[in-house]
Amino acid sequence: MNTDPTSGAVGAPRSRIEGRLKVTGAARYASDVPMPDLAHGWMVTATISRGRIRDIDAAGTLAMPGVLGVLDHRNAPRLNPRAGNYFGPDGSLQLLQDDVIPYAGRPIALVVAETPEQARAAAAALRVTCDVEPHDLDFHLEHPAARPASTAFGPEADTGDMDAELAAAAVVVDERYCTPEESHSALEPHAATVWWEDGHVYAVDSNQGAFSVSEVLAALWSIDRERVHIRAEHVGGGFGGKVACGPPVILASMAAERFGRPVRIAVTREQVFEATASRPPTEQSIRVGADADGRLLVIHHRAAYALSPLAEYIEWCTEQAKILYAAPAIRTQLTAVPLDILPPASMRGPGATPGSFALESAIDEVAERLEMDPLDLRLRNQPMVAPVSGLSFSSRRLVSCLREGARRFGWTARDRRPRSRREGPWLIGSGMATTSFGAGVFPSSASITAEKDETFTVSIGASDIGTGARTALTAVAADALGVGTDKIRIRIRIGDSDLGMAWGAGGSRGTTSWSFAILEAAKKLRDNLGDPARPVTATADTTAMINFQPDRERQTYSAVFTEVAVDTATGEVRVRRLLGMFAVGRVINPLLARSQVIGGMIMGLSMALHEESLRDPRTGRQTNGDFAGYHIAAHADVPDIEADFVPDYEPQDPSGFNGLGEIGTAGTAAAIANAVWHATGTRQRILPIRLDRVLEPATTVDIAGELRVA
Numbered sequence: 010m011n012t013d014p015t016s017g018a019v020g021a022p023r024s025r026i027e028g029r030l031k032v033t034g035a036a037r038y039a040s041d042v043p044m045p046d047l048a049h050g051w052m053v054t055a056t057i058s059r060g061r062i063r064d065i066d067a068a069g070t071l072a073m074p075g076v077l078g079v080l081d082h083r084n085a086p087r088l089n090p091r092a093g094n095y096f097g098p099d100g101s102l103q104l105l106q107d108d109v110i111p112y113a114g115r116p117i118a119l120v121v122a123e124t125p126e127q128a129r130a131a132a133a134a135l136r137v138t139c140d141v142e143p144h145d146l147d148f149h150l151e152h153p154a155a156r157p158a159s160t161a162f163g164p165e166a167d168t169g170d171m172d173a174e175l176a177a178a179a180v181v182v183d184e185r186y187c188t189p190e191e192s193h194s195a196l197e198p199h200a201a202t203v204w205w206e207d208g209h210v211y212a213v214d215s216n217q218g219a220f221s222v223s224e225v226l227a228a229l230w231s232i233d234r235e236r237v238h239i240r241a242e243h244v245g246g247g248f249g250g251k252v253a254c255g256p257p258v259i260l261a262s263m264a265a266e267r268f269g270r271p272v273r274i275a276v277t278r279e280q281v282f283e284a285t286a287s288r289p290p291t292e293q294s295i296r297v298g299a300d301a302d303g304r305l306l307v308i309h310h311r312a313a314y315a316l317s318p319l320a321e322y323i324e325w326c327t328e329q330a331k332i333l334y335a336a337p338a339i340r341t342q343l344t345a346v347p348l349d350i351l352p353p354a355s356m357r358g359p360g361a362t363p364g365s366f367a368l369e370s371a372i373d374e375v376a377e378r379l380e381m382d383p384l385d386l387r388l389r390n391q392p393m394v395a396p397v398s399g400l401s402f403s404s405r406r407l408v409s410c411l412r413e414g415a416r417r418f419g420w421t422a423r424d425r426r427p428r429s430r431r432e433g434p435w436l437i438g439s440g441m442a443t444t445s446f447g448a449g450v451f452p453s454s455a456s457i458t459a460e461k462d463e464t465f466t467v468s469i470g471a472s473d474i475g476t477g478a479r480t481a482l483t484a485v486a487a488d489a490l491g492v493g494t495d496k497i498r499i500r501i502r503i504g505d506s507d508l509g510m511a512w513g514a515g516g517s518r519g520t521t522s523w524s525f526a527i528l529e530a531a532k533k534l535r536d537n538l539g540d541p542a543r544p545v546t547a548t549a550d551t552t553a554m555i556n557f558q559p560d561r562e563r564q565t566y567s568a569v570f571t572e573v574a575v576d577t578a579t580g581e582v583r584v585r586r587l588l589g590m591f592a593v594g595r596v597i598n599p600l601l602a603r604s605q606v607i608g609g610m611i612m613g614l615s616m617a618l619h620e621e622s623l624r625d626p627r628t629g630r631q632t633n634g635d636f637a638g639y640h641i642a643a644h645a646d647v648p649d650i651e652a653d654f655v656p657d658y659e660p661q662d663p664s665g666f667n668g669l670g671e672i673g674t675a676g677t678a679a680a681i682a683n684a685v686w687h688a689t690g691t692r693q694r695i696l697p698i699r700l701d702r703v704l705e706p707a708t709t710v711d712i713a714g715e716l717r718v719a
């Protein structure tokens with residue numbers, strides 16, 4: 010449905026504006042901008058999980074060729090301890106400020122030299138001695154330090170009479186689900202090139218939001234934000250791991266100030282794993298009760314995740330339990346477990362992705378107990394209004410996703426019983442899952458200039474982390490201005506904190522937030538156009554226009570269907586088919602949107618079958634922190650994927666849009682786990698679904714790596 014009568018550019022499949030720059034190598038990333046007089050920093054990271062630095066002996070390092078100096082907690086510039094994030098002061102930003110080691114991988118020194126090779130060699134020669142304290146990485150739901158999570162994203166649910174509904178239920182599923190620590194694994198490792206000039210700091214950084222990074226860096230240095238200039242024009246992926254003001258830009262800003270030269274820090278892949286961010290492990294307990302007709306009576310979702318005491322964080326696993334199904338009693342309890350770990354960060358559908366694995370596995374288990382088709386069970390329990398908030402839904406095209414997905418997949422031909430299909434050594438099964446993901450907008454500003462030559466320049470502090478945001482926003486601007494994109498009449502400038510306040514590429518809310526600001530700027534410009542001989546600029550800021558208490562529940566939806574083959578001899582799981590139907594509002598660019606949700610589904614597949622950060626319980630250090638040991642789905646793991654969008658229009662958005670950055674990932678892991686059950690008759694409640702877990706269902710290895718015999 011395209012209800013915009015002036016539409017032309019929005020809705021058309023166009024390839025990326027910067028595609029040629031990228032494939033020819035002309036696009037410059039944070040670690041390859043040319044820079045005269047450049048020095049290079051190398052991070053030295055903690056090898057213990059908790060303790061204190063007793064001494065750092067830099068004598069040998071300082072004598073090595075090319076070394077300019079070493080920064081550590083004794084001599085580094087002092088940072089503002091109150092600098093923080095959305096939740097308040099954030100200790101993960103306070104690098105080199107004290108002798109405390111809060112997690113393995115914490116940067117504890119920076120060696121600066123003329124070349125990266127010299128810096129690396131000198132960093133290896135630094136002698137650090139520590140006092141080791143016992144660490145705690147023993148994550149589980151009943152951990153004694155567990156505490157209620159922040160409710161900053163929304164209150165817990167507690168509707169209905171849970172005990173009465175449980176007593177009335179014909180079947181109750183009561184199970185636990187675990188997901189491991191995972192790593193964002195963007196292709197481009199984090200990097201920053203930083204220099205100071207006249208009390209201003211300039212950085213080319215790899216991040217997901219140049220404006221918010223500029224705010225945090227300004228706070229750390231206690232300087233005006235206008236003195237901080239962050240560029241992030243091209244970013245090789247983020248997936249949540251580059252939302253923060255990361256260690257490279259913080260440490261390089263210190264070194265550049267100290268040595269009076271531009272400093273670049275390009276971290277290694279191993280350092281990305283240990284020192285940047287991760288998705289925390291989760292353990293989730295779900296009780297779902299239903300009557301004999303398959304009407305859900307109770308959903309009780311308890312979820313725990315790990316975090317660091319250094320910074321508040323929410324892995325909002327329980328959101329979907331409040332949205333997806335009608336049940337008279339719904340209760341959610343989200344628990345945070347502080348441990349000596351790398352502070353976690355949003356990753357690929359934070360909360361929703363591990364949360365949907367648990368919830369949508371449990372719903373499948375209800376269907377199993379009732380001997381009911383899991384598609385029918387889901388169709389039977391669609392709510393008329395949001396079951397917990399009581400709000401009506403904005404646009405909820407979930408049933409369309411379910412029906413159209415089932416039709417294309419050929420779901421109805423399926424034999425519901427497990428272990429009903431075999432091809433030689435392979436057991437074949439199919440499974441499905443549904444999800445929702447919150448949608449909305451955040452404040453942003455945008456400027457549009459009508460140039461003398463009848464072209465337009467659109468400036469917005471947006472980020473294109475590989476998603477195609479530049480291309481999508483150009484189409485949005487073209488329609489807002491009523492001009493075509495074909496004659497390159499629109500030039501778009503993004504990825505620069507000097508372009509003004511803007512939301513980052515995160516929370517699946519970048520494109521909606523930026524589009525809103527562009528639309529408003531275009532309206533103003535059209536009102537202001539006067540003398541065509543002079544350039545005219547209009548600027549808009551949507552802050553005052555955004556209602557954070559909308560009167561309807563605004564979400565995106567998906568239905569994912571999959572077919573898997575399980576090798577009974579080796580335990581190998583092959584995903585054969587993967588089909589996703591999505592409801593994401595009006596689609597700006599079908600080509601890029603499809604590419605993005607396919608990427609998301611691959612990440613879901615990767616989560617289901619491959620990804621887990623493993624730690625040595627003695628040291629707490631990750632033992633597989635590289636791409637040899639931490640497997641992410643590669644070409645050979647990925648089947649034919651079909652992804653499409655049901656016609657949709659978001660009435661709460663001025664252009665009908667919703668975000669689609671993360672809905673592709675959520676849902677896929679549960680669909681695969683459900684298909685593995687259908688193939689084998691055994692539930693997989695711990696991710697990833699490893700060979701050993703398939704072969705020995707009576708034995709599980711918990712996420713700390715300990716063998717437990719059930």
Ligand code: MOS
Pocket residue numbers: 217247248249250252355356357358359514515516517
């Ligand atoms: Mo995203 S995981 O909100 O960058």
